[in-house]
Amino acid sequence: MRNKIKVYTKYKTKQITDKYDAWILEDACHAPGGYFVDSKGIQQNCGNGSLASQSIFSFHPVKHIATGEGGMITTNDEKTYKRLLDLRTHGITKDPLKMEENHGGWYMELQELGFNYRLPDILASLGISQLKRAATNLKKRKEIATRYDEAFKGLSITTPEYEEGHAFHLYVILTDRRKELYEYLRTKNIYVQVHYVPVHLMPYYRQFGFMKGDYPVAEAYYEKCLSLPMYPTLTMEEQEYVIQTTLEFFG
Numbered sequence: 176m177r178n179k180i181k182v183y184t185k186y187k188t189k190q191i192t193d194k195y196d197a198w199i200l201e202d203a204c205h206a207p208g209g210y211f212v213d214s215k216g217i218q219q220n221c222g223n224g225s226l227a228s229q230s231i232f233s234f235h236p237v238k239h240i241a242t243g244e245g246g247m248i249t250t251n252d253e254k255t256y257k258r259l260l261d262l263r264t265h266g267i268t269k270d271p272l273k274m275e276e277n278h279g280g281w282y283m284e285l286q287e288l289g290f291n292y293r294l295p296d297i298l299a300s301l302g303i304s305q306l307k308r309a310a311t312n313l314k315k316r317k318e319i320a321t322r323y324d325e326a327f328k329g330l331s332i333t334t335p336e337y338e339e340g341h342a343f344h345l346y347v348i349l350t351d352r353r354k355e356l357y358e359y360l361r362t363k364n365i366y367v368q369v370h371y372v373p374v375h376l377m378p379y380y381r382q383f384g385f386m387k388g389d390y391p392v393a394e395a396y397y398e399k400c401l402s403l404p405m406y407p408t409l410t411m412e413e414q415e416y417v418i419q420t421t422l423e424f425f426g
């Protein structure tokens with residue numbers, strides 16, 4: 176395990192965000208249940224507001240908590256929270272303190288153009304039921320990661336370096352033989368994947384002038400990265416098959 180992460184405390188991030196009138200938005204889509212231990216030894220759970228003004232989680236089918244589609248934003252800032260509630264429901268408010276008029280109990284006002292970003296109740300109930308399994312599933316992910324770490328110790332690949340609070344949405348190895356390994360494992364019915372193609376190389380961003388060479392670290396990572404199967408229902412036998420097939424590939 177590496178040293179504890181040296182992080183900006185809430186106080187310091189507040190100094191920075193105040194200075195530049197900025198927010199910190201945390202993409203926590205891979206990190207439900209994740210945490211880090213700060214330089215004072217305090218466990219900071221992902222999305223608890225200690226670092227970011229808002230943390231965004233995804234409930235896409237492959238994520239830790241899946242509702243089919245949808246997601247969640249966490250914030251400790253009441254003003255942001257209330258604004259998000261309004262935006263989520265078309266920009267409509269029923270708050271008497273905010274309304275310009277009040278005709279009675281039925282009355283509501285559209286005060287700005289918002290969105291229909293409500294998570295359907297049926298999907299929310301699926302998410303609630305998944306919450307019960309979240310801790311166990313996270314533990315299983317960590318066990319899978321530990322087994323991969325052990326199994327690949329002798330190989331000339333790079334396995335992930337991580338802190339104790341890693342949530343293991345993915346287990347990404349780096350190898351110079353990525354394409355070959357990808358194809359080999361796929362022919363053996365092992366569904367490996369590449370995460371991710373650098374965003375600046377996508378045609379949409381290239382039209383704005385981004386090009387190969389702009390972000391050499393991301394590009395070098397992309398050339399070598401391969402995500403091995405990582406999900407809580409991966410059985411011991413299946414993982415053993417992934418390990419043995421990978422070892423076989425490297426001879």
Ligand SMILES: Cc1ncc(COP(=O)(O)O)c(C=O)c1O
Pocket residue numbers: 202204205232233234235244245246
């Ligand atoms: C890191 C990260 N951010 C954002 C998203 C987008 O999430 P959603 O598809 O729920 O909008 C994803 C989804 O794959 C993701 O992996």
